[in-house]
Every structure is written in structure tokens, then in C-alpha cells.
Amino acid sequence: MDDRPPEELPDQDLLHLPTDRQDLETLYRLANVVHSFQELQPLLENLVDLAIRHVNAERGVIFLRDARGDLYPTAARSLYPSELVDAQKVALTVVQSAVRAKESVLASNLQTDPRFNSESAIHYNILSVVCMPLLRGDNVIGAFYLDHGKRPGAFTERDHNFLKAFCELAGSAIEAAVERERYQIENRYLRQVVATEADFSEIVTNSQQVISILETVDLVASSNVSVLITGESGTGKELIARAIHFKSPRREKKFVAQNCASIPETLLESELFGYKKGSYTGATHDKPGLFEVASGGTLFLDEIGDLSLSSQAKILRSLQEGEIKRIGDNTPIKVDVRVLSATNKDLLDQIRKGLFREDLFYRLNVVTLKLPPLRERREDIPLLARHYMGLFCSRMGKRFAGFDSEAIEILSSYAWPGNVRQLKNEMERLAILLNEGELVASVNLAETIQQAALLKPPEAGTSKMKEGLEAIQRKMVVEALQKYRWNKTQAASDLGITRRGLIKMIERYGLDRRRKPR
Numbered sequence: 312m313d314d315r316p317p318e319e320l321p322d323q324d325l326l327h328l329p330t331d332r333q334d335l336e337t338l339y340r341l342a343n344v345v346h347s348f349q350e351l352q353p354l355l356e357n358l359v360d361l362a363i364r365h366v367n368a369e370r371g372v373i374f375l376r377d378a379r380g381d382l383y384p385t386a387a388r389s390l391y392p393s394e395l396v397d398a399q400k401v402a403l404t405v406v407q408s409a410v411r412a413k414e415s416v417l418a419s420n421l422q423t424d425p426r427f428n429s430e431s432a433i434h435y436n437i438l439s440v441v442c443m444p445l446l447r448g449d450n451v452i453g454a455f456y457l458d459h460g461k462r463p464g465a466f467t468e469r470d471h472n473f474l475k476a477f478c479e480l481a482g483s484a485i486e487a488a489v490e491r492e493r494y495q496i497e498n499r500y501l502r503q504v505v506a507t508e509a510d511f512s513e514i515v516t517n518s519q520q521v522i523s524i525l526e527t528v529d530l531v532a533s534s535n536v537s538v539l540i541t542g543e544s545g546t547g548k549e550l551i552a553r554a555i556h557f558k559s560p561r562r563e564k565k566f567v568a569q570n571c572a573s574i575p576e577t578l579l580e581s582e583l584f585g586y587k588k589g590s591y592t593g594a595t596h597d598k599p600g601l602f603e604v605a606s607g608g609t610l611f612l613d614e615i616g617d618l619s620l621s622s623q624a625k626i627l628r629s630l631q632e633g634e635i636k637r638i639g640d641n642t643p644i645k646v647d648v649r650v651l652s653a654t655n656k657d658l659l660d661q662i663r664k665g666l667f668r669e670d671l672f673y674r675l676n677v678v679t680l681k682l683p684p685l686r687e688r689r690e691d692i693p694l695l696a697r698h699y700m701g702l703f704c705s706r707m708g709k710r711f712a713g714f715d716s717e718a719i720e721i722l723s724s725y726a727w728p729g730n731v732r733q734l735k736n737e738m739e740r741l742a743i744l745l746n747e748g749e750l751v752a753s754v755n756l757a758e759t760i761q762q763a764a765l766l767k768p769p770e771a772g773t774s775k776m777k778e779g780l781e782a783i784q785r786k787m788v789v790e791a792l793q794k795y796r797w798n799k800t801q802a803a804s805d806l807g808i809t810r811r812g813l814i815k816m817i818e819r820y821g822l823d824r825r826r827k828p829r
């Protein structure tokens with residue numbers, strides 16, 4: 312292309328008169344570009360170059376939409392290869408108008424064009440402009456912008472029509488490349504997830520209680536005994552069940568988990584035992600149940616404390632006989648499953664109340680593993696917190712620097728009603744918010760966790776001791792507030808606590824400026 316400064320260019324009419332032949336040549340090149348460049352950025356740059364040359368524009372920019380739907384310049388090129396284009400210094404009003412109206416725009420002198428009143432035209436010295444929205448169906452995926460700063464009327468109606476057709480074709484290639492890129496990013500993330508999945512099934516602990524559970528897991532894994540795993544929600548019951556399966560000779564076959572609490576009785580039974588076509592409305596084909604699917608492997612029945620008595624009877628019969636019958640079918644099917652089960656209910660209590668069958672209990676409960684809640688093994692908290700922060704950060708491509716000491720202290724003293732599951736979720740949240748390389752501080756922790764630390768009663772204190780301490784605390788707060796005439800920032804700093812901490816105490820002790828404190 313011509314690389315000389317514009318003043319030396321020959322007269323515009325001689326320079327730029329596309330012919331049918333040139334149109335065909337450009338379309339041929341377009342087909343080539345679309346085929347040769349699969350990646351988005353090089354594709355866009357080649358498309359801009361091609362259009363610039365065809366209509367002899369000075370500059371060209373392709374805008375695309377970002378995830379939020381805002382337009383941003385992706386490829387900006389100049390007729391003169393050595394010149395860098397600042398994509399901010401183009402006539403954005405024209406681009407926005409083309410996108411909004413879903414109509415292309417041709418202006419032969421933008422500086423005097425009454426439609427636009429474009430300040431940037433004068434500022435950045437822009438005369439001729441042509442801009443096409445990139446449409447896919449009814450959606451605008453971006454815009455193709457070309458301008459010329461030296462010549463008014465640089466683009467003709469003929470150019471305009473050609474460019475519209477050009478953008479039709481270019482648009483679908485761009486859309487495909489955008490899709491491909493999005494897919495690649497997603498794919499890369501999923502690969503990460505898959506690659507780290509093994510790490511996520513690792514059992515991390517420093518607790519003597521859990522270590523001895525793991526020793527029992529090793530002992531029972533090789534046999535076929537039924538194991539009942541108890542413990543609060545989120546303590547790792549399913550994780551232990553999986554560990555038993557994957558350490559057992561059944562590991563090559565399936566591990567199938569069914570939550571017995573989450574679905575109604577009839578649905579649960581059709582899940583577990585399967586059904587024959589036509590056995591009820593909607594049973595349009597035969598379906599094997601989970602007992603069959605897990606045959607040779609392990610069936611994990613979660614939340615068995617919530618089984619109805621009738622389901623309990625059916626499960627017991629299947630276990631005793633080693634065979635099941637699909638609903639609506641009388642033919643017995645042999646199954647070979649190892650059953651592991653879990654509950655956070657007290658089954659002995661359920662038996663006493665007549666809600667759980669004693670015979671099923673003894674069938675399921677050959678070995679019991681009782682997982683302690685996290686608050687009873689606080690030594691695991693920093694360990695698990697660091698473990699999961701490390702994993703989530705690396706999945707997100709961030710470096711994890713650690714926790715500051717106050718944050719670790721608060722995490723370690725928190726009660727974790729949701730146990731490891733809650734801790735893991737909190738770590739994921741922190742990892743998302745974390746700035747690369749920064750320590751996690753106490754202010755980053757979830758509000759509820761911070762508040763709990765504030766309100767936490769002194770550990771192991773008798774209630775008398777607690778009351779005494781609270782009285783002292785209240786007195787100190789009242790005095791500090793009076794001293795600083797309820798300036799909370801100063802009072803908090805005097806007390807050596809955070810302002811938010813002070814506000815919590817004011818609420819807790821029901822203090823009010825207008826009322827004289829007791």
C-alpha cells in the first residue's frame with residue numbers, strides 16, 4: 312500500500328475508483344482471510360486491513376461487545392502500516408448511533424454534519440466516516456468503523472453498499488471466532504477443574520479422632536461390611552464413603568450416592584429399584600434402579616434417618632435377599648452391592664420413637680464411624696483453610712500469600728455450624744475476592760464470622776465469670792463513649808477495638824445516647 316504522507320497523494324478521483332473487478336478481488340481475499348485466520352485477533356486485523364485498502368480509508372477499527380455488553384475496540388489499524396491508531400480518538404458518536412439504530416452510517420464531512428454534532432470530529436480531525444453495525448440476527452455484536460481525516464467525501468455510496476455486504480460476510484466469521492475463543496477460555500477453565508478434582512477429594516486432617524477414623528477406613532475397605540457414617544452436615548461423611556469405595560476391591564465399579572431426604576417416597580423408590588414400562592403414568596420405558604446401577608460397586612445412602620418406614624422395609628428386604636424387583640415387575644434381579652450409609656440424626660433415638668427399624672439399623676451399622684464437628688477439632692481449621700485457599704487460588708490462577716494472624720485466630724475460634732462445607736465455601740469466596748499476593752485479613756472474612764468473633768463469650772468461662780466479664784466490658788464501653796461524647800471512632804480507638812466492634816457492643820448492651828446508662 313501507499314506509504315507516503317497524504318499531501319503527496321495523487322488526486323482522489325484517480326486514486327480511488329473501485330471497479331467491479333476490484334470488488335471481486337476483495338471478496339476473494341475476504342474468503343481467504345476468513346478461511347486462514349481462525350483466531351479472533353488476527354482475523355479482525357486482517358479484515359480491517361482489507362476494508363481499509365478497498366475503500367482507501369485512513370483508519371479502521373472493529374468494536375466488539377464485552378461480557379457486560381459494552382463496546383470496546385478490538386482491532387485498530389491505519390492505512391500507513393507504521394502508524395499506530397488510538398482507538399479512543401475516533402468518532403464514537405457515529406459508532407454508537409450505528410449500533411443503536413442497527414443501521415450503517417455514511418458521513419462525507421462529519422465536522423459539519425448536522426446529524427452528529429461531533430466534537431471528536433473537530434478534536435481529532437475527522438472528515439469522512441463510514442460505520443456498519445455487525446449484526447447477527449437481531450443482535451448487534453459490534454461495529455466496523457472506517458474514517459479519513461484529510462478528504463471529505465472519501466467514501467462513496469458505492470463504497471458504502473459494498474462495505475455493507477462485506478460486513479455481512481465478515482460478521483458471521485467474527486461471531487464464529489468469538490464463540491471459539493469463549494469456548495477455549497471455558498475449556499481451559501474446565502481442564503483446570505478436572506486437573507484439580509483429585510486434589511479436592513483429598514482428606515486433610517491433623518485431628519487424632521479423624522486420623523483414627525481413616526485407620527478404620529483402611530481396615531474395613533477391603534471387606535464388604537456395611538458402614539454407617541454419622542456426624543453433622545458438612546463434616547465429610549460422603550468424602551469418607553468415597554474413600555472407602557476407592558480403597559475397596561470394588562473401586563473399578565460404580566459409586567452411586569442417593570440422598571434419601573431430598574425426594575418424596577415414591578420417587579425415591581423408583582430411583583432405587585427402577586421400574587417397568589407402563590408401571591405408572593410417565594413410565595414410558597424400562598428403567599434400572601440404583602441398586603442395579605451400583606451392582607458390583609457401592610451404593611451410598613445419604614440421610615437414611617429420613618427414610619419412610621415403607622422404604623426401610625423394601626431396602627432391608629433387598630439387602631437380605633441380594634435381589635431387587637423393579638416397580639411393576641415381578642422378576643427378581645440379582646444385585647451385588649455394598650451399602651454405605653450416613654445420617655446426622657440419632658438413629659437409636661429414632662428407633663425408640665418407632666421411626667427407624669431396628670433390624671435395618673443393625674444391618675447397616677456393622678461398623679460406625681463418627682465424624683466430629685469442626686469446632687471439636689479446631690486444629691483442622693487453619694489446615695483446611697490453607698489447603699482450600701491454595702487450591703481455589705491456583706484454580707483461579709492467583710498466588711495465595713496466606714492469612715494474617717488475626718484472620719486465622721477468628722477462623723479458628725468460629726463455631727462453623729456448616730462444618731468443612733461452610734469453611735470450603737468461605738475459602739472459595741475469599742479466593743475470588745483476593746487481590747493477587749495479598750494476605751487475607753480479618754476484614755475480608757464474611758460478616759457473620761467477624762460478628763461471631765466479636766460476640767464470642769470467653770471460652771470455658773462459667774456463666775458467673777461470663778456475666779462478670781460482660782459487666783466490666785459494658786462499663787468500659789459506657790465510659791469510653793462518655794469520655795469522647797459518643798464519638799465512636801475515638802472511643803473505639805481508645806478501647807483498642809474496631810469501630811464496627813464498638814457499634815455491635817452498643818447494640819448488644821442496648822446503649823443509647825439519649826438515655827442515661829444504668
Ligand SMILES: Nc1ncnc2c1ncn2[C@@H]1O[C@H](COP(=O)(O)OP(=O)(O)O)[C@@H](O)[C@H]1O
Pocket residue numbers: 511512513514515516542543544545546547548549550551695731732735
Ligand atoms: N477432612 C477433609 N479434608 C478436606 N475436605 C473435606 C474434609 N472433610 C470434608 N471436606 C469437604 O467438605 C465438603 C463437605 O463434605 P461432605 O463429605 O459432603 O460432608 P457431609 O456428607 O458430611 O455433609 C466436601 O466438599 C468435602 O470434600
Ligand SMILES: [Mg+2]
Pocket residue numbers: 545548549613
Ligand atoms: Mg452429605
